[in-house]
Amino acid sequence: MKIVDVKVVVTRPGRNFVTLKLTTDDGLTGLGDATLNGRELAVVSYLRDHIAPLLIGLDPHRIEDTWQYLYRGAYWRRGPVTMAAIAAVDVALWDIKGKVAGLPLYQLLGGASRDRLLAYGHASGQDTPELLDSVRARLAEGYRAIRIQTGVPGLKAVYGVHTKGAGSAPVPHQQARPRVEDWDTRSYLSHMPGVFETVRHEFGPELPLLHDAHHRLTPLQAAQLGKDLEPYRLFWLEDCTPAENQDALRLVRQHTTTPLAIGEVFNTIHDYQTLLTDQLIDYVRSAVTHFGGVTPLRKLFDLAAVHQIKSAVHGPEDISPVGMAAALHLDLAIHNFGIQEYSGHSPLAGEVFQHAYTFTDGHLHPGEAPGIGVDMDESLAETYPYERAYLPVNRLHDGTVHDW
Numbered sequence: 001m002k003i004v005d006v007k008v009v010v011t012r013p014g015r016n017f018v019t020l021k022l023t024t025d026d027g028l029t030g031l032g033d034a035t036l037n038g039r040e041l042a043v044v045s046y047l048r049d050h051i052a053p054l055l056i057g058l059d060p061h062r063i064e065d066t067w068q069y070l071y072r073g074a075y076w077r078r079g080p081v082t083m084a085a086i087a088a089v090d091v092a093l094w095d096i097k098g099k100v101a102g103l104p105l106y107q108l109l110g111g112a113s114r115d116r117l118l119a120y121g122h123a124s125g126q127d128t129p130e131l132l133d134s135v136r137a138r139l140a141e142g143y144r145a146i147r148i149q150t151g152v153p154g155l156k157a158v159y160g161v162h163t164k165g166a167g168s169a170p171v172p173h174q175q176a177r178p179r180v181e182d183w184d185t186r187s188y189l190s191h192m193p194g195v196f197e198t199v200r201h202e203f204g205p206e207l208p209l210l211h212d213a214h215h216r217l218t219p220l221q222a223a224q225l226g227k228d229l230e231p232y233r234l235f236w237l238e239d240c241t242p243a244e245n246q247d248a249l250r251l252v253r254q255h256t257t258t259p260l261a262i263g264e265v266f267n268t269i270h271d272y273q274t275l276l277t278d279q280l281i282d283y284v285r286s287a288v289t290h291f292g293g294v295t296p297l298r299k300l301f302d303l304a305a306v307h308q309i310k311s312a313v314h315g316p317e318d319i320s321p322v323g324m325a326a327a328l329h330l331d332l333a334i335h336n337f338g339i340q341e342y343s344g345h346s347p348l349a350g351e352v353f354q355h356a357y358t359f360t361d362g363h364l365h366p367g368e369a370p371g372i373g374v375d376m377d378e379s380l381a382e383t384y385p386y387e388r389a390y391l392p393v394n395r396l397h398d399g400t401v402h403d404w
């Protein structure tokens, strides 16, 4: 068997997605997600102009070898664009292998380690009453774990809070330049404990609550917030401080027992090395799409398991249904599954990407279709052309650029 066709499909059914489609000489096809929110076309070029010519004629069964060929063969390693491109190839090859075997991908990864996958959804509100309504809406949809994001008095627009009130990954705005949002850490740190006090008072002590600080705090500020939120027993505090400097988490860890989740912007195991071996975090957040695929992410989870650290695959709307499906197969197979983020997708995206995975009673399952269990309606995809869109940029009140 060999790869005879490589196609990159860019479509915008509500938001931009980049999908790789490989076709074999037997007529089998495999899909991979290559979506990099706000920088999509860089990955499209990496795939079309550099990787596609290398794939023609390769044996699709040689997944590990192809991964190493694309990773080491590029000479220039790591980074979100490279690893999103390699991820799409990896997942498409696993999809083909599953179809050849007539098995869902999770069976090729060792079979199911559980019956279903706990999901968490996004609740948000510009103010606390709106936030409480959003939590109620997620509970009504069946979610059993909920991420809490809220506006901050004095700030116009804050990450994770959208006018419609139902939290979801930001749909980048159609404009020539990124929207500018404002930020003030002091106001945020003063505001958040009261928000969780109110949420706990309204929904009780047991509901798993998560919060994403989205890289905005210094290590000391992160330690302060983790400490202040201890009475509310969060499931986790996410991206509490930029973690490229992995040692920064030592200071946070010294001051708080609030569980820590990090890694959605990481794309290789090297980004995590110290965080895992020194047990500085509790959940690893990388997505199949941004981490080079199923092949390396399984290795990351196995290293994390040695240190009793669990998976928490990134799953906002900008991870396409293809990337979500691949994640769910891996989630089902590994022993150290923690939780799966799931924002769902627009109805338009559901029409373009028909998937076998299900969301029922707060839990996900990848389904039993061979491979990853996703079909793409290419003719429909073509009716939703790409439109350049940017993620927002954050500035402090004095105009300094800050992490968004």
Ligand code: CS2
Pocket: 037, 168, 169, 170, 212, 214, 264, 314, 315, 316, 318, 341, 391
């Ligand atoms: C967020 C993401 O879901 C999360 O944890 O950090 O929604 C993130 O903002 C987006 O993926 C950026 O494209």
Ligand code: MG
Pocket: 212, 214, 238, 239, 264
């Ligand atoms: Mg996040």
